[in-house]
Amino acid sequence: MKLSFRPFSIKLAGVMALALAASLAVVPALAAGDSGEEATNPQNTVFIRDGKKGLRFVAPKYIYAGEELTVLNQTDPHKVGPHTFSLVTKGSVPKTPRQRQLCFTPHHICKAIAGWHGVKGEGPPKENPAEAGEEGWDTLGNLNKKGDSWFTGDKPDASETQVVSAAAGTRLYFVCAIHPWMHGSIAVRPAPAG
Numbered sequence: 077m078k079l080s081f082r083p084f085s086i087k088l089a090g091v092m093a094l095a096l097a098a099s100l101a102v103v104p105a106l107a108a109g110d111s112g113e114e115a116t117n118p119q120n121t122v123f124i125r126d127g128k129k130g131l132r133f134v135a136p137k138y139i140y141a142g143e144e145l146t147v148l149n150q151t152d153p154h155k156v157g158p159h160t161f162s163l164v165t166k167g168s169v170p171k172t173p174r175q176r177q178l179c180f181t182p183h184h185i186c187k188a189i190a191g192w193h194g195v196k197g198e199g200p201p202k203e204n205p206a207e208a209g210e211e212g213w214d215t216l217g218n219l220n221k222k223g224d225s226w227f228t229g230d231k232p233d234a235s236e237t238q239v240v241s242a243a244a245g246t247r248l249y250f251v252c253a254i255h256p257w258m259h260g261s262i263a264v265r266p267a268p269a270g
Contacts, residue, residue, distance in 0.1 A: 131257075145238060192222045
């Protein structure tokens with residue numbers, strides 16, 4: 077099965093558009109990553125989940141600089157498609173229904189993220205993960221600057237683990253370029269002494 081950032085077919089594109097429209101009523105609570113599940117996640121893991129609350133990231137509220145952060149896809153990519161975990165600047169996060177609708181068109185962040193991965197047209201990613209800046213999770217991208225990003229692909233339970241190399245005191249904002257209503261953030265705290 078050939079997977080790309082673009083919807084798998086015109087039919088799936090229509091289904092995804094309907095899903096997006098249906099989810100817009102619940103997006104404000106989910107968009108900020110405020111699903112109420114963060115407190116139950118003691119590990120340094122961002123989960124990509126599906127269920128009664130729809131497609132979403134479930135992330136810890138903070139991580140210590142220098143610790144490893146794992147992104148784990150717990151959805152079925154054959155049903156909902158692949159995802160990205162893409163670090164972006166706060167202002168690049170698509171917040172309105174219109175911004176999410178246009179996200180994969182030129183001069184919008186989802187299209188830019190595809191470029192970070194070396195995607196041409198509707199082809200597959202050529203660079204995965206797409207890395208920028210220092211090694212690890214640290215670089216927030218925008219339309220003019222590449223950020224760190226990982227494409228989940230088509231295998232269930234795919235994961236990516238990298239050290240958080242961002243400076244303490246920063247905040248990592250992230251978005252799924254394929255499902256742009258999915259986004260959140262994690263505060264980076266100083267490593268505990270000792």
